[in-house]
């Protein structure tokens with residue numbers, strides 16, 4: 001499934017601003033600067049749809065994109081960004097958690113991790129929390145273009161072990177080369193199809 005007909009809908013800073021739950025929803029989560037916004041741009045084939053940055057903390061608020069009349073994509077702010085004040089981090093954390101907890105139409109959370117980094121405690125926490133809440137999630141290891149084949153396999157295996165992820169259930173991805181795009185499209189299609 002190609003995700004082409006997509007437009008920015010709104011940026012949500014408190015739960016009361018959430019759009020009506022009329023379409024299935026896919027949220028994109030991960031630590032700051034991991035490449036969430038870049039992944040969405042690659043997925044929809046529009047380089048400039050979502051603002052990205054070399055500096056962490058670019059995405060603020062929950063950014064909703066509408067995919068034709070089929071689904072919402074939600075680009076979440078990154079977690080674990082030290083340069084925003086602690087209070088601000090807590091606000092985001094509360095907003096993201098309440099959103100994930102209460103959003104009944106949430107079909108899947110794409111949990112994005114940097115293939116170069118070891119298993120991070122915040123990702124482990126998110127994954128176990130999603131499991132506990134019985135929310136479907138899809139692990140994606142991104143920026144694979146930054147590693148050679150061997151290192152890529154080794155790091156992927158370490159992340160699998162660190163988060164108890166089966167290698168058949170996660171996707172290796174690169175926003176730069178487009179690797180993993182079709183696999184991701186296939187995996188997400190089942191959450192978007194209505195009826």
Ligand SMILES: Nc1nc2c(ncn2[C@@H]2O[C@H](COP(=O)(O)OP(=O)(O)OP(=O)(O)O)[C@@H](O)[C@H]2O)c(=O)[nH]1
Pocket residue numbers: 030031032033034035036037038039051052053054055056057058059060077078079142143144145146173174175176177
């Ligand atoms: N080489 C390479 N760089 C990438 C990839 N994905 C993202 N980047 C770079 O990583 C940086 C962060 O990307 P973003 O997409 O803004 O990351 P984000 O997770 O949305 O960041 P926040 O919104 O700040 O949480 C940018 O400089 C991107 O160009 C990738 O697959 N390969």
Ligand SMILES: [Mg+2]
Pocket residue numbers: 036037038051052058059075
């Ligand atoms: Mg972003």
